[in-house]
Amino acid sequence: MSDFIISMHIFYFIIMITGSIYFYVLSRKPKQVPLYEYAIAMVIPAWSGAAYLSIALGQGLVSNPDKTIYFARYIDWVVTTPLLLVALALTAMLQEKNKNKTLLFALIISDVFMILTGLIADFSNDSIKYIWYILGMIALVIILVIIWYPLRKIADAASPELSRHYKRIALYLSCFWILYPTAWLAGSSGIDITHQSIEIAAFIILPIFSKIGFSILDLHGLRNMHL
Amino acid sequence: MSDFIISMHIFYFIIMITGSIYFYVLSRKPKQVPLYEYAIAMVIPAWSGAAYLSIALGQGLVSNPDKTIYFARYIDWVVTTPLLLVALALTAMLQEKNKNKTLLFALIISDVFMILTGLIADFSNDSIKYIWYILGMIALVIILVIIWYPLRKIADAASPELSRHYKRIALYLSCFWILYPTAWLAGSSGIDITHQSIEIAAFIILPIFSKIGFSILDLHGLRNMHL
Amino acid sequence: MSDFIISMHIFYFIIMITGSIYFYVLSRKPKQVPLYEYAIAMVIPAWSGAAYLSIALGQGLVSNPDKTIYFARYIDWVVTTPLLLVALALTAMLQEKNKNKTLLFALIISDVFMILTGLIADFSNDSIKYIWYILGMIALVIILVIIWYPLRKIADAASPELSRHYKRIALYLSCFWILYPTAWLAGSSGIDITHQSIEIAAFIILPIFSKIGFSILDLHGLRNMHL
Numbered sequence: 001m002s003d004f005i006i007s008m009h010i011f012y013f014i015i016m017i018t019g020s021i022y023f024y025v026l027s028r029k030p031k032q033v034p035l036y037e038y039a040i041a042m043v044i045p046a047w048s049g050a051a052y053l054s055i056a057l058g059q060g061l062v063s064n065p066d067k068t069i070y071f072a073r074y075i076d077w078v079v080t081t082p083l084l085l086v087a088l089a090l091t092a093m094l095q096e097k098n099k100n101k102t103l104l105f106a107l108i109i110s111d112v113f114m115i116l117t118g119l120i121a122d123f124s125n126d127s128i129k130y131i132w133y134i135l136g137m138i139a140l141v142i143i144l145v146i147i148w149y150p151l152r153k154i155a156d157a158a159s160p161e162l163s164r165h166y167k168r169i170a171l172y173l174s175c176f177w178i179l180y181p182t183a184w185l186a187g188s189s190g191i192d193i194t195h196q197s198i199e200i201a202a203f204i205i206l207p208i209f210s211k212i213g214f215s216i217l218d219l220h221g222l223r224n225m226h227l
Numbered sequence: 228m229s230d231f232i233i234s235m236h237i238f239y240f241i242i243m244i245t246g247s248i249y250f251y252v253l254s255r256k257p258k259q260v261p262l263y264e265y266a267i268a269m270v271i272p273a274w275s276g277a278a279y280l281s282i283a284l285g286q287g288l289v290s291n292p293d294k295t296i297y298f299a300r301y302i303d304w305v306v307t308t309p310l311l312l313v314a315l316a317l318t319a320m321l322q323e324k325n326k327n328k329t330l331l332f333a334l335i336i337s338d339v340f341m342i343l344t345g346l347i348a349d350f351s352n353d354s355i356k357y358i359w360y361i362l363g364m365i366a367l368v369i370i371l372v373i374i375w376y377p378l379r380k381i382a383d384a385a386s387p388e389l390s391r392h393y394k395r396i397a398l399y400l401s402c403f404w405i406l407y408p409t410a411w412l413a414g415s416s417g418i419d420i421t422h423q424s425i426e427i428a429a430f431i432i433l434p435i436f437s438k439i440g441f442s443i444l445d446l447h448g449l450r451n452m453h454l
Numbered sequence: 455m456s457d458f459i460i461s462m463h464i465f466y467f468i469i470m471i472t473g474s475i476y477f478y479v480l481s482r483k484p485k486q487v488p489l490y491e492y493a494i495a496m497v498i499p500a501w502s503g504a505a506y507l508s509i510a511l512g513q514g515l516v517s518n519p520d521k522t523i524y525f526a527r528y529i530d531w532v533v534t535t536p537l538l539l540v541a542l543a544l545t546a547m548l549q550e551k552n553k554n555k556t557l558l559f560a561l562i563i564s565d566v567f568m569i570l571t572g573l574i575a576d577f578s579n580d581s582i583k584y585i586w587y588i589l590g591m592i593a594l595v596i597i598l599v600i601i602w603y604p605l606r607k608i609a610d611a612a613s614p615e616l617s618r619h620y621k622r623i624a625l626y627l628s629c630f631w632i633l634y635p636t637a638w639l640a641g642s643s644g645i646d647i648t649h650q651s652i653e654i655a656a657f658i659i660l661p662i663f664s665k666i667g668f669s670i671l672d673l674h675g676l677r678n679m680h681l
C-alpha cells in the first residue's frame with residue numbers, strides 16, 4: 001500500500017477523533033438540545049475513525065492482483081449511516097413526545113440493506129455486480145422518500161423554524177448521499193474509470209463532509225433555535 | 228447448480244417482491260391497523276427475496292463435494308424470523324399502550340440463538356451436529372411457550388375478537404415453524420433422506436406460506452376487526 | 455486440544471445452564487423486581503454457555519502453530535457484556551419511568567466497540583496489536599465513567615437504599631471488568647507470560663463471577679429491597 005493511502009487514512013482518523021471530542025465539548029453546554037443528538041454525533045466519527053485506521057494499518061482491505069476491496073468502509077457505513085439517518089429523523093421529530101418508531105425502523109433496515117448490497121456487489125463479478133448495485137439504489141430511493149415525505153411532514157407540523165432547519169440538513173444529507181454510489185460506481189468497485197488516488201481522496205473527503213459537516217450543521221442549527 | 232434450483236429461486240424472488248409491494252398497497256388504506264404491522268410485513272419478503280436471489284446468483288451457498296450448504300437461508304432467517312415473531316407479539320399487544328419489551332427481547336434473542344445453532348449445525352460434522360440441533364430445538368420450545376402462554380394471556384385479556392384472531396395466527400405460525408426443523412433434519416443439512424429437489428421445493432414453499440401467507444392472514448384479520 | 459481444556463469448558467457450560475435455570479426459578483416469585491432483570495440474567499449465562507460449548511467441541515477456536523485464538527470468547531462477550539451493562543443501568547434507573555436511552559445507547563456502543571477491538575487485536579501482529587488494545591481500553595474507561603458518574607447520580611437521586619445497592623454492584627462489576635484486559639494482556643492474546651492452563655482457568659473463573667455472581671448479587675439485592 002502506498003504512503004499516500006496510509007497517510008490519508010491517518011489524517012482522516014485524526015480529523016474524526018477531533019470531531020468526536022469537539023461534539024463532546026459542545027455537549028457540556030447542550031443549550032436545550034437533547035443529549036442523544038450529541039451522543040450520536042460523537043459516536044459516528046469515533047466508529048468511522050477506527051474503521052479507517054484499520055485501512056491505514058493494512059487490515060481493513062483485501063488486495064487482489066486486479067482490484068483492492070476496502071471492506072472496512074462497509075464496516076464503517078453499516079454503523080454510521082443508520083446513525084446519521086437516526087440523527088436526522090430525531091431532529092424532525094424533536095418535538096414529538098413519542099418518536100415514530102416505524103419510520104426509524106424503516107430507515108435503519110433499508111439503510112443496512114443498502115450497505116450490504118454494496119458489500120456484496122464489491123465482492124461480485126461484473127456480470128452480477130450491477131444487480132446488487134441496483135437493489136442498493138432502490139433502497140436509497142426508499143430512504144430519500146422517507147426523508148422527504150413522512151419525515152418532512154412531521155418537521156413541517158412542528159414549527160416553521162424546525163421545518164426550515166430540517167429541510168436544510170435533509171438537502172445537505174441527500175446531496176452527499178447521492179455522491180456515494182456515484183463515486184463507488186466510477187471507482188474500482190464499479191466500472192473503474194477513476195484514478196486510484198482520486199478515488200481514495202473521494203472516500204476521505206466525502207465522509208468528512210457527510211459526517212462531521214452534517215453533525216455541525218445539525219447541532220448548531222438546533223442550538224441556535226433557542227428551544 | 229441445476230437450472231431447476233436457479234429458476235425456483237428466481238420464482239421465489241418474484242413472489243416475495245410482489246408480496247412486499249402488495250403489503251405496501253394495503254398500507255395506503257390502513258383501516259386503523261397500526262402502520263408498523265405493514266412495515267414489518269413489507270420488510271420480511273424484501274429481505275428474504277434478496278437472500279434467495281443470492282442463491283440463484285450462485286453466491287449464497289457453498290458447494291462441497293459431499294454436500295451443499297445454502298448459508299443464505301440463515302441470512303434470511305436471522306432477520307425475518309425475529310420480525311415474524313415481533314409482528315405476532317405486536318398483534319397480541321395491539322391494545323397495550325406500553326408494549327411488553329421483556330417478551331419482545333426474550334423472543335428475539337431465543338430466535339437469533341435458534342438460527343445461529345442451525346447455522347453452526349449445518350457446518351458441523353455428524354458427531355456434533357445434533358448437539359447444536361438440540362440446543363436450537365430447546366430455543367424453539369421456549370419461543371412456542373412464550374407464544375402460547377404470556378402472549379396468549381395478553382391477547383385474551385384484550386378482547387374476545389383479538390383473542391380469537393391471535394390464536395388463529397399463532398397456530399398457523401406454530402405449525403409452519405415446526406416444519407422447518409423437520410425439513411432441515413430430513414434434508415442435506417441433517418440425516419439426508421430427502422431427494423435434493425424435494426428439499427429445494429420445501430424451502431421454497433414453506434417460506435411462501437410462513438411469510439406471505441402469515442402476513443396476509445394477520446393483516447386481513449386485523450383489518451376486518453374494525454378497530 | 456487437551457482434555458483439561460475440554461473438561462473445563464464443559465464444566466463451565468454446566469454451571470452456566472444451571473445458573474440460567476436458577477434465575478428462571480427466582481423469576482417465578484419476582485418479589486416486585488421487574489421481570490426484565492430476570493430475563494437478562496437468564497439470557498447471559500445461556501448464551502455464554504453455548505459459546506464455551508463450541509470451544510469444548512473444538513469449533514470456537516483457531517489453532518495456529520504459534521498461538522491459539524479462542525474467538526468464541528468474543529462471540530460470548532459481544533452479546534453478554536452489553537447485557538450486563540444494560541442490567542446494571544436498568545438497576546440504576548429502576549425507579550425512572552422513562553429509562554434514559556441515551557445512556558443505554560452510549561454504554562452498548564462503547565462496549566461493542568471494546569469487544570471488537572479486542573477481537574481485532576487478537577488477530578493482529580505484535581506491531582499493531584497494542585494500538586487496538588489501547589483503543590479498547592479507552593472504550594472501557596468511557597464505560598466506567600458512565601457507570602460512576604451519570605448512572606450513579608440517577609441511582610443516588612432515587613433512594614439511599616437503591617444508591618447503596620447500585621454502588622455495591624457497580625464496584626463489583628468494575629473490579630472484574632478490569633481483570634479481563636489484564637488477563638488478556640498477560641495471556642496468549644497479549645504478551646504471553648502466563649502458563650496456558652492458568653489462562654484457561656482465568657477465563658473460566660472470571661466469567662462465573664462476573665456473570666452468575668453479578669446477577670445473584672444484583673437480583674438478591676433488589677429482592678431484599680422490598681420494592
Ligand SMILES: CC1=C(/C=C/C(C)=C/C=C/C(C)=C/C=O)C(C)(C)CCC1
Binds near residue numbers: 080114132137207210
Ligand atoms: C446506493 C448504493 C450505495 C450507497 C452508499 C451510501 C449512500 C453511502 C453513504 C455513506 C455515508 C453517508 C458515509 C458516511 O459519511 C453503495 C453502498 C455505495 C453501493 C450500492 C448502492
Ligand SMILES: CC1=C(/C=C/C(C)=C/C=C/C(C)=C/C=O)C(C)(C)CCC1
Binds near residue numbers: 346359361363437
Ligand atoms: C429449531 C431449529 C431450526 C428451526 C428453524 C426455524 C423455526 C425456521 C423458521 C423459518 C421461517 C419461519 C422462515 C421464514 O419464513 C433450524 C435452524 C432449522 C435448525 C436448528 C433447530
Ligand SMILES: CC1=C(/C=C/C(C)=C/C=C/C(C)=C/C=O)C(C)(C)CCC1
Binds near residue numbers: 632
Ligand atoms: C478493555 C479491553 C478488553 C476488555 C474486555 C472486557 C472488559 C471483557 C469483559 C467480559 C465480561 C464481563 C464477560 C462476561 O462475564 C479486551 C476485549 C479483553 C481487549 C481489548 C481491551
